[in-house]
Amino acid sequence: MAKAAVQTKAVEASVERRPALAGRAVSAPGVKVEILPPAERISLRAPEASLAALSKALGVTLPTKPKASAAKDGRTALWLGPDEWLIIDEAGKDPLADCAKVTALHSAVGISHRNVAISVAGPAAAVTVNSGCPQDLSLEAFPVGAASRTILGKAEIVLLRTAADAFQVECWRSFSDYVFTLLSEAAGDAAN
Amino acid sequence: MLLIRCPYCEEERPELEFRNAGEAHIARPTNIAGESDDDFEKFFFIRSNPKGVIYERWRHIHGCARFFNAVRDTVTDKFVMTYKAGEPKPAKLPGASK
Numbered sequence: 407m408a409k410a411a412v413q414t415k416a417v418e419a420s421v422e423r424r425p426a427l428a429g430r431a432v433s434a435p436g437v438k439v440e441i442l443p444p445a446e447r448i449s450l451r452a453p454e455a456s457l458a459a460l461s462k463a464l465g466v467t468l469p470t471k472p473k474a475s476a477a478k479d480g481r482t483a484l485w486l487g488p489d490e491w492l493i494i495d496e497a498g499k500d501p502l503a504d505c506a507k508v509t510a511l512h513s514a515v516g517i518s519h520r521n522v523a524i525s526v527a528g529p530a531a532a533v534t535v536n537s538g539c540p541q542d543l544s545l546e547a548f549p550v551g552a553a554s555r556t557i558l559g560k561a562e563i564v565l566l567r568t569a570a571d572a573f574q575v576e577c578w579r580s581f582s583d584y585v586f587t588l589l590s591e592a593a594g595d596a597a598n
Numbered sequence: 599m600l601l602i603r604c605p606y607c608e609e610e611r612p613e614l615e616f617r618n619a620g621e622a623h624i625a626r627p628t629n630i631a632g633e634s635d636d637d638f639e640k641f642f643f644i645r646s647n648p649k650g651v652i653y654e655r656w657r658h659i660h661g662c663a664r665f666f667n668a669v670r671d672t673v674t675d676k677f678v679m680t681y682k683a684g685e686p687k688p689a690k691l692p693g694a695s696k
Contacts, residue, residue, distance in 0.1 A: 556660055
C-alpha cells in the first residue's frame with residue numbers, strides 16, 4: 407500500500423472515492439428509490455460496560471433495546487445485536503476518530519466504503535421493501551426509528567425506518583446493484 | 599413461512615433470517631486428547647436424530663447474528679420454544695402434558 411502512494415499522480419486519481427451507483431434514482435407512482443450520498447460508517451462492537459464512554463465520545467446514546475436506533479446531529483446509531491451497532495454519520499464527521507479516543511474496551515471498524523445506502527420513500531415504500539423483505543413492516547411492529555439487520559431477496563441488508571413512509575436500506579457495495587434493481591422493479595410493481 | 603422467536607431480538611422473526619446449527623447441548627470433552635476413539639466418535643459424529651422433540655442450536659444470522667437454542671418438533675416442524683445460548687435445557691416444555 408505504501409508503494410502505491412509514492413507512484414504517479416494518475417495512480418492517485420484512481421484511488422479517488424467512487425461510490426457505487428452514485429446518483430441513480432428510480433421514480434414510480436407512490437414511491438421513489440434513490441442511492442443516497444456517501445456517509446461515514448463504522449461497525450461498533452462493545453460490551454455493556456463500555457457503552458457510557460462510547461456514547462459520550464460519539465455524541466449519541468447507543469440504544470440497548472432490540473430493533474432500536476438513536477439519532478443526533480446527523481449521526482445515527484442502529485442496534486444490530488446485543489453487542490453490535492452500526493453508526494452512520496451523514497454530517498461529514500468521522501466516528502472512527504471519536505471512538506479512537508475511548509480507552510474502554512471496544513472494536514470499531516470503518517465500513518464507509520463497504521456500505522451503500524438506498525432511500526425508499528413514498529406511500530408505497532413499505533410495500534416496495536416487503537417485496538423482498540419478509541419482516542412485518544407495519545407501523546406497530548416496525549415504528550419510525552426502528553432498525554434491523556434483515557434480508558432482502560438474496561442479500562443481507564440493514565433496514566431503518568426514517569419516517570412513516572420512508573426507509574433507508576443499507577447493503578454491501580457488491581450487492582448494491584442487485585438490491586437497487588430489486589427495489590426498482592418492486593417500486594414499479596408496488597404502484598399497481 | 600415459519601416464524602421463529604429470537605430470544606435476543608425478543609420477537610418472532612421470519613425463518614429466512616435464521617440458520618440451523620446442529621444439535622444443542624453437546625459438551626466438548628475437557629480432555630479431548632485423552633478421549634478414546636469410541637468416545638470421540640460419539641461426541642463428534644453421533645447425533646440423537648429423534649422423531650419428535652429435538653434440542654437444536656439456531657443462529658439468527660441475518661439479524662442479531664446470535665446463536666441460541668430452540669426446541670423443535672421434527673414431526674410437525676413446530677418450534678416449541680427458544681432460549682438463549684448457555685442456558686440449561688428447560689425442565690418443562692410449555693404445553694407439555696407430563
